[in-house]
Amino acid sequence: METLMKIKQFLVGDCCFSHFQLWQSLNGLDFSLVLSHHFDKETPIPERFYNEKIRTHENYTDIYYHYVNHTTIVLRLSKSSVLKIESKQKLKTIIDLHYLQVMLDREKYIRNKMMESIRDISVHEDLDDLLKKILENALSVIPVANMGVLWIYEPSLDVLFPKAWTGGPNEEIGKMRMRVGEGIIGKTFKDNKSFILTNIEGILSESSNISPGNLFHLYNSVQFDDLQSIISVPIKVEESTLCVLIVYQNGAYPLLTKDDQQLLESFSDQVSIVLRNSKLYQNLKKQNDLLIQRDTIHNSLIKLSLQSKGLQKIANEIKKMINHPLMIVDLTDDQLYSSPTPWKVELPSELIKINTKIPTQSFFTESYNSQSLYIHPIIAIDVPIGIMAVEMEEDDLFPLNKMIIEQASSVIALEIIRKQTLVDSFYQKTNDLFNDFIQSREYNLIRKKAIELRINQHPYYMAIVIHLHPHADFHFVNMQMHKLIAQIKRHLGIFVSLVFGYGNKVTLICQFNNFADQDYVKKRLALLHTNWNNVHEESLKIGMGTCYPSMENIAKSYSEADKALSFLISRQLKNIVNYQDIGINHLFIHQPIDDLNSFVNEIFNPLQSDKDGTLDLEQTLIAYMENDRQATQTAKILHIHVNTLYQRLKRIEEKLQISFSNPEDILKVQLACYLRNSIVSLDS
Numbered sequence: 001m002e003t004l005m006k007i008k009q010f011l012v013g014d015c016c017f018s019h020f021q022l023w024q025s026l027n028g029l030d031f032s033l034v035l036s037h038h039f040d041k042e043t044p045i046p047e048r049f050y051n052e053k054i055r056t057h058e059n060y061t062d063i064y065y066h067y068v069n070h071t072t073i074v075l076r077l078s079k080s081s082v083l084k085i086e087s088k089q090k091l092k093t094i095i096d097l098h099y100l101q102v103m104l105d106r107e108k109y110i111r112n113k114m115m116e117s118i119r120d121i122s123v124h125e126d127l128d129d130l131l132k133k134i135l136e137n138a139l140s141v142i143p144v145a146n147m148g149v150l151w152i153y154e155p156s157l158d159v160l161f162p163k164a165w166t167g168g169p170n171e172e173i174g175k176m177r178m179r180v181g182e183g184i185i186g187k188t189f190k191d192n193k194s195f196i197l198t199n200i201e202g203i204l205s206e207s208s209n210i211s212p213g214n215l216f217h218l219y220n221s222v223q224f225d226d227l228q229s230i231i232s233v234p235i236k237v238e239e240s241t242l243c244v245l246i247v248y249q250n251g252a253y254p255l256l257t258k259d260d261q262q263l264l265e266s267f268s269d270q271v272s273i274v275l276r277n278s279k280l281y282q283n284l285k286k287q288n289d290l291l292i293q294r295d296t297i298h299n300s301l302i303k304l305s306l307q308s309k310g311l312q313k314i315a316n317e318i319k320k321m322i323n324h325p326l327m328i329v330d331l332t333d334d335q336l337y338s339s340p341t342p343w344k345v346e347l348p349s350e351l352i353k354i355n356t357k358i359p360t361q362s363f364f365t366e367s368y369n370s371q372s373l374y375i376h377p378i379i380a381i382d383v384p385i386g387i388m389a390v391e392m393e394e395d396d397l398f399p400l401n402k403m404i405i406e407q408a409s410s411v412i413a414l415e416i417i418r419k420q421t422l423v424d425s426f427y428q429k430t431n432d433l434f435n436d437f438i439q440s441r442e443y444n445l446i447r448k449k450a451i452e453l454r455i456n457q458h459p460y461y462m463a464i465v466i467h468l469h470p471h472a473d474f475h476f477v478n479m480q481m482h483k484l485i486a487q488i489k490r491h492l493g494i495f496v497s498l499v500f501g502y503g504n505k506v507t508l509i510c511q512f513n514n515f516a517d518q519d520y521v522k523k524r525l526a527l528l529h530t531n532w533n534n535v536h537e538e539s540l541k542i543g544m545g546t547c548y549p550s551m552e553n554i555a556k557s558y559s560e561a562d563k564a565l566s567f568l569i570s571r572q573l574k575n576i577v578n579y580q581d582i583g584i585n586h587l588f589i590h591q592p593i594d595d596l597n598s599f600v601n602e603i604f605n606p607l608q609s610d611k612d613g614t615l616d617l618e619q620t621l622i623a624y625m626e627n628d629r630q631a632t633q634t635a636k637i638l639h640i641h642v643n644t645l646y647q648r649l650k651r652i653e654e655k656l657q658i659s660f661s662n663p664e665d666i667l668k669v670q671l672a673c674y675l676r677n678s679i680v681s682l683d684s
Contacts (some may be wrong), residue, residue: 003098004035010094012037015087019078026106027144028070028255039076046074048253065095069257070144073099110141114267130278131243132164134235134271138245139166141263144255145231145247147222151178151185152243160185160244167248173221176214183210184232188244194233194268196261198254203230224248229256235268237275290403297321297404301411311415315339318408322390322401328378328412329387332420332479333486376405380413383475385420388412420482430500434507438555450551455497458511462518462547463558464525465565468504469538477504484532484540491524509554518547522578529576541568542576596675603672606655617655620648625673629660 004022011017022035023046031045039060046062047055055062061081065073073095077083083091114137135150147167151160159177162169181190184206188194197203210218228249235243245268249256304317315328319339327338374397378386388409390397397405430453437449468484471477481501488499488508497511510521525542533539543565545557560579567582568575607617620638624645627633635642649660658665 003094003101007091007094007098008035008037010091014090015081015083017077017081020081021076023074023076024102025070025072025074026102027257027260028251028253029144031072031074039078043076046076048072065092065099067099069259070253070255071099071103110263113137113141128163130275134243134274135164135166135245138264138267138271139247141267142231142247142256142260144249144260146250147248148246149173150243150245151189153189153241160189163243169222171221172217175217178214179211181209183207183214184230185244185246188232188234188246189241192234192236192241194231194261194265196229196231196256196258198229198256200227203227224250226250226252228252229254231256231261231264233261233264233268235275236272237279242272242275290400293400294403294407298407301408304411310419311335311337311412312339314408314412314415318404321404321408322397324390324392324397324401326388326390329389330416330419331378331384331386332416332482334483334490335486374402374405376409378409378413378416380417380475383473383479385416385479386412420478423482424478427500427502430498431502431507434498434500438558440555443552446552453498455509455551455554456511457551458497458513460512460515460518460547460549461497461551461554461557462510462512462521463545463554463561464508464510465543465558465561466506466508467541467543467565467569468506469540470504471538480536481506487528487532491528492521495521507558509558512547515547526576533574539574541565541574543568544576544578546578546580600672600676603656603669604676607652617648617652620645621652621669622673622676624649625670629666 007022011020018037019039020035020037021033021039021043023031024034025031025046025048031048033041043060046064053064053066055064059079060076061079063075063077063083065075067073075091075095131150131152135148138150139145139148145167147165147169149165149169150163152163153160157177159179161177162173165173178186180186184197184203187206197206228251230246230248232244232246234241235245245264247256247264300321301314301317304314307313311328311330315326315337316339319326325338325340327336329336372392374390374392376388376390377384378388388405390401390405433449433453437446437453440446440449466484468477468480471480481504484506485499485501488506489496492508492510495510495512495517496508498507498509500507510518512518512521522544525544529540529542543561543563545559545561545564548554548557564577564579564582567573568577604618604621607621616638620634623637624631624634627637631642631645635645638645640648653659656669658669660666
C-alpha cells in the first residue's frame with residue numbers, strides 16, 4: 001500500500017528509526033500487523049485502550065491513533081526511539097492519510113462484496129437457498145457481527161419465523177414464532193424501519209414483551225452472556241415488508257455503529273430488488289410451467305376426443321386429472337354423465353333447463369344440499385349445449401384444476417357437436433327413407449321399407465307430427481329438436497316405434513298392442529306439451545293422426561297428422577289437435593285464416609249493428625241453426641214467444657239479404673255458424 005511505504009520512508013529517512021511496527025484494528029476487530037522493520041515479529045498484540053494515546057512497555061512504546069467506528073492504529077517504537085515534536089505532527093498526517101486509504105479500500109471492498117453477493121443471489125432459484133445466501137452476505141460486509149438471523153413473514157399465520165441463521169444458533173431457534181410487534185424483530189417489522197441498540201439495557205427493554213414460549217426456544221438455541229449490540233433491518237419487496245434481518249455482536253465492548261446500520265440498510269435495499277426479481281422470475285416460471293401443463297392437458301384431451309369414446313369416458317378422465325367428482329350434462333338430449341357413478345349430488349331441474357338464463361362466459365358457483373359446486377357452461381356458437389358441475393372443497397379450486405375444466409369444456413363441446421352431427425345425419429337418412437315408405441303402395445315394398453326404418457310389426461299404429469317454432473338461429477332450433485326427441489323417448493318409452501327430426505318438425509310413429517293404449521300416449525303427450533310450454537318461450541303445435549291397424553295405414557295416419565298440424569299453423573293455434581276433431585275443417589285446412597274470418601264476418605257483422613236496438617239477432621241466428629231451424633224449440637231456448645222469433649228471423653233476412661227458404665242461403669249461413677264456433681273453440 002502506498003501510504004505504508006510513505007510511513008516507512010518517513011520513519012527510516014527523516015527520523016532515522018531502525019526498529020518499528022504498525023498495527024491496526026478496524027471497527028473494533030483484533031489488531032493486525034501491517035508494517036514491521038527490524039522488529040521482533042513475535043511481539044505481543046497491542047492492548048485495546050480507547051482513551052490512552054501512549055502505552056509504555058519494557059522494550060518498546062505503543063503510540064495510539066484513535067479514529068471513528070472503533071478504528072485504531074498503533075505505532076510501536078523501540079525504547080531508544082524518540083519522536084521530536086515536529087516529527088510527531090508530520091507522522092500523524094501520514095498515518096491519518098493511511099487511515100483514509102484503509103477506509104477507502106474497505107468501502108471498495110464492501111461495494112465489491114455487495115455486488116458480488118447480489119450476483120450470487122441472482123442465480124439462485126430456490127427461495128430457501130436465496131434467503132440463506134442473503135444472510136451470509138450480510139455478515140460478510142459487517143465483520144464485527146458474530147451472529148445473524150433472517151426472519152420471514154407468513155401472512156396466513158400473521159407471524160414471523162426464522163428462515164435462516166448463522167454464527168451460533170442451533171435448530172431450536174427454528175421453533176420461534178414472533179407476532180407482529182413482539183420483541184425487536186416484531187417491532188422492526190411493524191414499524192417498517194431499522195434501529196440499532198448498543199447497550200444490553202436497551203436490548204433487554206425492547207425484548208421485554210417476548211412470549212415465554214419464544215424465550216424458552218431462544219435461550220435453548222444460543223447463549224447471550226457477552227451480547228453487546230444489535231442492528232435490526234426490515235427488507236421490503238414492492239413496498240411490503242417481507243423479511244427482517246437482525247445481526248448480533250458479542251464481546252467486551254459494543255462495536256456495531258451507525259455506519260454499520262446504514263451499510264446494512266443499503267444492503268437490504270439491494271436485496272429487496274433481488275427478492276423482487278426472484279419473485280418475478282418465480283411467477284414467470286410458474287406461468288411457463290402452467291402453459292406447458294396447459295399444452296399437455298390440451299393434447300391429452302384432444303387425443304381423448306379423437307378416440308370418440310363418448311362423454312362418459314371424457315368424464316372419467318377429467319375426474320382423474322382434477323381428483324374432484326364431476327357431472328357432465330348434455331343439454332341437447334338431457335343425458336347425464338358422472339364420475340364417479342352414481343354421483344351423490346343431484347342437480348336441481350331448474351339448473352339444467354336450457355334457456356337464456358344460463359351464463360355463457362365464465363365459471364360460477366352454486367350451493368345445493370350443503371355442497372358447493374363449480375359450474376362451467378358448455379358453449380357452442382353462443383348457445384349453451386351442456387353443463388359441467390364439479391364438487392368443490394373450501395369453496396374454491398386450484399388454478400390448474402380451473403384450467404383443466406376450461407380446456408375440457410371445449411373438448412366436451414366438440415364431443416356433443418360430433419354426436420349431434422351424427423344424429424342429424426341419421427335423421428336426414430331416416431327422413432328420406434320415411435318419405436319413400438309413405439309413398440309406397442305395394443305390401444312387400446312397405447314391409448321392406450319398414451324393416452329399413454326398424455318399424456316392428458304391431459297391431460296398431462298412430463302418426464304424430466310436432467312443429468317447433470322457427471328461430472333465426474338454426475343451431476338453437478336444432479338443439480331444441482334434439483331435446484324434444486329426448487323427452488319424447490323418455491315420456492312415451494315402449495310406444496315409440498320411430499322418431500326423428502328434420503328442420504323444425506319432429507315425426508313420431510307410435511305402436512300399440514292394444515287399441516286403448518293410444519289414450520295413455522295422448523295423456524303423456526299432453527303432459528309433455530304442457531311442461532314444454534312452461535319452460536320455453538315458444539310453444540309446440542302437435543297434430544295427431546288416427547290410430548289404425550296394420551302398418552300399411554301408417555302413411556294414412558301420417559297424412560292426417562300433417563293435415564291436423566297444417567290446420568293449427570293456418571289458424572295460428574298453439575295446442576294439440578287430433579285429425580278426427582277437425583271435422584269439416586279439413587276442407588279449409590289450406591284456406592288462409594283471414595279469408596275464413598272475412599267470410600264469417602260477412603254474415604255476423606250486419607247483425608251486430610244496434611241502429612234499430614236489436615242486439616239479439618246474432619244469438620238468435622246461432623240458436624236457430626243449432627236447433628235445425630225448429631222455431632218452437634229455438635224460441636223455448638231463447639225464452640221468447642215464437643212470434644217474436646219470427647219477427648227476429650224476418651229482420652235477419654232483411655239485414656243479410658237472404659231467404660231461409662232458399663237452400664243455398666241456408667247452407668251459407670250454416671257454414672258461417674260452424675266456422676265461427678270452430679275457430680273460437682279451437683283457439684280456446
